[in-house]
Amino acid sequence: MDLKTRYLGLELQSPLVASASPMNARLDVLKQLADCGAGAVVLPSVFEEQIWHEQRILDQLVEHGTESYGEALSYFPTQAAFAFESSNTLGLVERAATALSVPVIASINGTTDTGWTDTAHDMEEAGAAAIELNVYFLPTDPNVSGSDVERRTLDVVRAVCDTVKIPVAVKIGPYFSAPAHMSKRIVAAGAKGVVLFNRFYQPEIDPVGLSVTPALQLSTRYEMRLPLLWIGVLSGRLGGSLAASTGVESAEDVVRYLLAGADVVMSTSALLRHGPGHMEVLVRGLEDWLAARGVNHLGAVRGMLAHGAIEDPEGYERANYIKVMQSWAKGADKA
Template sequence: MKMDLSTQYLGLTLPSPVVASASPLTGDLANLRALEARGAGAVVLPSVFEEQVLRDQEILEALLDHGAESTGEALSFFPPQISESFDTARQLALVEEASEALDIPVIASLNGVTLSGWIDYAQEFEAAGAAAIELNIFLIPSDPTVSSAEIEARYTEIVRAVASAVSIPVAVKIGPYFSSPGAMAAQLVEAGAKGLVLFNRFYQPDIAPATLSIEASLKLSDPYEGRLPLLWTGVLAGRTQASLAATTGVETAEDVVKFLLAGADVVMTTSALLRHGVDHMGTLVEGLSAWLGARGVNSPDMIRGRLSHGQIDNPEAYERANYIRVLQGYRPG
């Protein structure tokens, strides 16, 4: 039986539904080639951060202003820290190189919370050959005076502005903490999002009692963390016009299968690749193919969404009734 893992995501045709999401690994062209060779359906490049964009703008202004009072012969004046600037230029070069070198879609990523610089860079990514753009809106509403409506309006404003500025599809990576994720999804789609990536893992600091300090650390995700995106993938599947990408907790081929059954169009992985290396992409894709083949299934389309909220006989499994049964049925020890 011939296996066809091809998948539609954001209107793009991918050779498989397993995607390497943004990480340090995807910032290297050799790694990108290796991921493609091992079956990745697409790659998301490391994010350009809003802070980098603002820093570039500050340095450019310093370049323009520096030495303005000097004579025309003073051509060797340069502002300090020039060697640390223009990270975004290197990112644009990576987009161009990867788009030329790979046959799979190359997705550029922008990470921030305001409109500053995003439209210009989105257009430059498109010009450099990106097949799509992923907006990673990393916003922690730490100001208690800012309402949920204001936060939601900022999300939709960003998506609308970027989506209207480019002709390539735009996906938005969001967190799970909206009061109504389904309604928020509808607003983002109305604003122009062609895809939703569920979910962003927000930075969560720790406290070190011994030093009385806040510690910044990154803990790679584990499969248990996949329960939350699995829930909302299953709830939203078939209820939104946007493509659905599931991410977080994707460690094994079985995790990929779970998300496809819930209704994901693609399944993204970061932590597993960082933990095991780029060869793990082959393990995931081959494992998915083996799982499908063992059941006489020759395409992910044949299982996609079979266990989503709208397709199962007991949709309460996604709802409060099941929550009550789980709690009441638990027995200590």
């Protein structure tokens, strides 16, 4: 069975990608994911805030004691004495790129276009095959307009793409006023593909402790319909690669995304729930689905049910919304 896939110009052994998660910080886990059929692995994100924090520490270190006597300076710690998270990530990039037979994608999570983009170049130098840029910006200021958010996102994309020669994929959220148009603008700004979608983590309100607390819930298959919609709409129309993210639990979910037109399908939550060995379950399940239909390569089914490939695209459009509402009304009448 030929599962070979091209993503961001890279050739992958399968369309399954292990997306960024804390689990991927371990080299043994990355090796297991590759052995189980992952086409690529995305390393845990380096956050812009981490980089700025590390830079402030370095600035303090450089400035500290500049007026001191020379013999006293030996008592101050050297830069090497500080273990920085970004340095640890660069080390992981280098080790993974050397040890794995699949592409290693480094992940950066940022919201501005200044200073920290040098980290993207460092990741390229360490051996990353590509960069996944996660633009996570929550515009809580009511004075910030939608066009401001789009401009800020595109500025970040251009800054990173101008910094590196390796391909860049941009992971975005679904809350742009026109996600398809924004995706095309991102590719026009230099990205080689988009990842749909980023999940914004909403806080929880504790009515007992009277506090706002962070809350993380792993995604379920019921959340995949939104990215499925936009993957189907953009398939064959983007001019870049399409990666589907969110809600992948089973091989059937992988198939759904591929039929809609995804080049690759990413999984985090299912791997965290079931362990890295679940990657093999997804890959083997995809092979079984293809074999049962006499299909021996992905190209025969990818995008088969995309918006532009079906005779009646109403399933993606408003007419389908009306049909769904009417079907519920008829069901209520019968009850």
